[in-house]
Amino acid sequence: MRWNLRRTLAAGAALTILGVGVPAVAAYSEDDPRSCNDLLGDDTPAFVVCKWLAKPDEAREVAMFWLQNDGENMKDAGPLDAIVVDCETPGTSCPEIEDEGVTGGEGDSLPEDYVDPTVPPECDPPGGECFVDPSKLRVGAEEVRAAAQTAEGKALAAARAAGLRVWLNTELADDWKAGKERFTAEVKRIAALAAQPGVAGIRFSSRLGHDDQDITTAEEARAFVADASRALRSAAPGKKLALHTLVPEFGCGANDACRDEMAKKYPLLAPDLVGSYVTSGAIDQIALDSGLVGEAYAPWKITAEEALRNQWIQVRARAWDAYAHVAAEDATLTGVGGSALTADQAAETIAERVSRPLMDDGAETVTLWSRWQDADGQVHRVLGDGLANTPTWDQLTKLDAVKPRLATLYDPAAPEVDVATDLKKIAEVFSQVYLTVA
Structure with missing residues (x-):
C-alpha cells in the first residue's frame, strides 16, 4: 500500500493529539516548537519523545476562555446533538437484534447462572416458603x-x-x-x-x-x-x-x-x-x-x-x-x-x-x-x-x-x-x- 505525504501528516497529527510517544526518528524536527523533550529525564529511552498538547500559555488561554465572565461559555456549552437513525424511514436499513431479552450470553456482564432477584425462586419442596418479598422488608x-x-x-x-x-x-x-x-x-x-x-x-x-x-x-x-x-x-x-x-x-x-x-x-x-x-x-x-x-x-x-x-x-x-x-x-x-x-x-x-x-x-x-x-x-x-x-x-x-x-x-x-x-x-x-x- 502506498503511504503518501498526506497520510504521513495525518498519522503524525493523530499521534500528537493523543499524546502518544513516537520514535525519535519519526519526529519532524528537534527544533519543533511543540517539543517538550527538555522535560524528559536523562534516562529516558531515545525512542520516546515529548510533544505539548497545549503549551503553558495556550493552556492558560483555554482556561480563561471557559472561566471568563463567570464561566459564561461553560454555561452556554451543551452536548452535541445526538445522531439518531430512524429505522422506520424508507430506505433505511437497520440490523435485526437476535435473541433480544436473553441475558447471560457471551459478552454479557451477567453470569450464566444469573437469577433475577425480582422473580420468586422455586422452593424445595414445591409449595414451601423460601422467599421473602423485598417490598415487605422496606x-x-x-x-x-x-x-x-x-x-x-x-x-x-x-x-x-x-x-x-x-x-x-x-x-x-x-x-x-x-x-x-x-x-x-x-x-x-x-x-x-x-x-x-x-x-x-x-x-x-x-x-x-x-x-x-x-x-x-x-x-x-x-x-x-x-x-x-x-x-x-x-x-x-x-x-x-x-x-x-x-x-x-x-x-x-x-x-x-x-x-x-x-x-x-x-x-x-x-x-x-x-x-x-x-x-x-x-x-x-x-x-x-x-x-x-x-x-x-x-x-x-x-x-x-x-x-x-x-x-x-x-x-x-x-x-x-x-x-x-x-x-x-x-x-x-x-x-x-x-x-x-x-x-x-x-x-x-x-x-x-x-x-x-x-x-x-x-x-x-x-x-x-x-x-x-x-x-x-x-x-x-x-x-x-x-x-x-x-x-x-x-x-x-x-x-x-x-x-x-x-x-x-x-x-x-x-x-x-x-x-x-x-x-x-x-x-x-x-x-x-x-x-x-x-
Missing part, C-alpha cells in the same frame, strides 16, 4: 424515627458522638431458623437501626458453624448466609454486611493429620464452605477468630504463634481479600475482672495478635474483644473495674499509627459505667465499634 420513616428512640438507637447516637465508626452486631441464625415471619420482623428491626446516621454495616452472625445449635448442615449454612444477605441488602441498601467465624484447618499448616482431625471435628468450618460465603459476594467483610489457637494444636506440636502464621498464610493464598474485607478477631487481651498481663506481656501479645496479622497482609483490621461475659457470668475485661486503666490498656493506647484499623465489640445492655462514658473510653484506642443490638 422500613418507613416512622419506623426509623421510632428506632432512634430505643436503647439501641440512643447507643448508636452515643457512639457517633464519641467519634466511632459503627457496625450493628446481631445474630440472625436463630430468627432464620424460626421461620419467615420472625426472620422478616427481625430484619426490619435491624434495618431501621441501620438507617440511623453513621452506621457503616451489619454483622449478622458470629461464630457461624462453631457449636451452633441453629445451623447444623453445610446446606443450611449456605442457605442462611444467602437468605440473610439477600434480605439485608433489600431492607438496608448500601450497608456493608459481615459475619464472624473461624477455620480451624488453617492453623494446621501442612500437617495432614491435624487437618484431617479438624475437618472431622468441625465440618461446618471447612475452608471451602467458609470461602463460599466470601466468593459468592454475600458478605463484604469476614472476621476470622483465633479462639482455637493455643492448646488445640498442641497434639501436633504446633505453637500458637505458628498456628496464627499458618492461618494468615492460608488466607493470603486463597486471595479472600480480593472478594471481601478480612479482619482478625481476638479475645486474648481480656481477663476475669481485668487484664492481668504486665506491660511487657501485653506488648508481646499485641505484637503477635494485632501487629502480625496486619504486617503479614493477612488482615486489614483487627477486632479485639475488650469486655465480654462468659457462660458462668464472669466478666472478662481489658480495663479494670469501673474503666480503670491496666498495663494492657496503656499499651493499646500507643497504637495510634494503626488506630483506624482497630475495632472492638460493645453491648449497651451491659454497660460498665454508662453507655456514653464507656464508648468515650473505647474511642481512646479503637476507631470502630460493633454495637450489639440483638
Whole structure:
C-alpha cells in the first residue's frame, strides 16, 4: 500500500493529539516548537519523545476562555446533538437484534447462572416458603424515627458522638431458623437501626458453624448466609454486611493429620464452605477468630504463634481479600475482672495478635474483644473495674499509627459505667465499634 505525504501528516497529527510517544526518528524536527523533550529525564529511552498538547500559555488561554465572565461559555456549552437513525424511514436499513431479552450470553456482564432477584425462586419442596418479598422488608420513616428512640438507637447516637465508626452486631441464625415471619420482623428491626446516621454495616452472625445449635448442615449454612444477605441488602441498601467465624484447618499448616482431625471435628468450618460465603459476594467483610489457637494444636506440636502464621498464610493464598474485607478477631487481651498481663506481656501479645496479622497482609483490621461475659457470668475485661486503666490498656493506647484499623465489640445492655462514658473510653484506642443490638 502506498503511504503518501498526506497520510504521513495525518498519522503524525493523530499521534500528537493523543499524546502518544513516537520514535525519535519519526519526529519532524528537534527544533519543533511543540517539543517538550527538555522535560524528559536523562534516562529516558531515545525512542520516546515529548510533544505539548497545549503549551503553558495556550493552556492558560483555554482556561480563561471557559472561566471568563463567570464561566459564561461553560454555561452556554451543551452536548452535541445526538445522531439518531430512524429505522422506520424508507430506505433505511437497520440490523435485526437476535435473541433480544436473553441475558447471560457471551459478552454479557451477567453470569450464566444469573437469577433475577425480582422473580420468586422455586422452593424445595414445591409449595414451601423460601422467599421473602423485598417490598415487605422496606422500613418507613416512622419506623426509623421510632428506632432512634430505643436503647439501641440512643447507643448508636452515643457512639457517633464519641467519634466511632459503627457496625450493628446481631445474630440472625436463630430468627432464620424460626421461620419467615420472625426472620422478616427481625430484619426490619435491624434495618431501621441501620438507617440511623453513621452506621457503616451489619454483622449478622458470629461464630457461624462453631457449636451452633441453629445451623447444623453445610446446606443450611449456605442457605442462611444467602437468605440473610439477600434480605439485608433489600431492607438496608448500601450497608456493608459481615459475619464472624473461624477455620480451624488453617492453623494446621501442612500437617495432614491435624487437618484431617479438624475437618472431622468441625465440618461446618471447612475452608471451602467458609470461602463460599466470601466468593459468592454475600458478605463484604469476614472476621476470622483465633479462639482455637493455643492448646488445640498442641497434639501436633504446633505453637500458637505458628498456628496464627499458618492461618494468615492460608488466607493470603486463597486471595479472600480480593472478594471481601478480612479482619482478625481476638479475645486474648481480656481477663476475669481485668487484664492481668504486665506491660511487657501485653506488648508481646499485641505484637503477635494485632501487629502480625496486619504486617503479614493477612488482615486489614483487627477486632479485639475488650469486655465480654462468659457462660458462668464472669466478666472478662481489658480495663479494670469501673474503666480503670491496666498495663494492657496503656499499651493499646500507643497504637495510634494503626488506630483506624482497630475495632472492638460493645453491648449497651451491659454497660460498665454508662453507655456514653464507656464508648468515650473505647474511642481512646479503637476507631470502630460493633454495637450489639440483638
